[in-house]
Amino acid sequence: MAQTFYLGDVVQMKKQHPCGSYDWEIIRLGADIKIKCVGCGRIVMLPRVKFQKGIKKIIKSNVAQQEE
Template identity: 45%
Template sequence: MPEIPQIEVGDILEMKKNHPCSPKSTRFRVLRVGSDIRIVCENCGRDLTIPRIKLEKNIKKIIRPEKADAQP
């Protein structure tokens, strides 16, 4: 059974396909998580709402931001 990716608000998603705004634009920041996931293009700022199942199929890599409040 395939692993379900854990997507959280603030994550950066690197997609398999690039956004039409630029040939190198493959990164999107997560704004909202639910049955639909709201993401914004890191290059042009375009806001997209995509069904979770469709989005999960197109994710190449999930980049988690460093937590500023984490204690060593």
């Protein structure tokens, strides 16, 4: 069940950030994934496995922009 993620995707995580937001924007992909909190702008880097376990759903996908 490997999901495909793209730069600029906005995802909802299972755990709430201390600022109160659940939404994060993906700003770097690779073995580690860097995400930015939509609420406060804090940047966090997670291993891909931990990120995939913590994601709830994709809110906004950039798949159309990546395919062009």
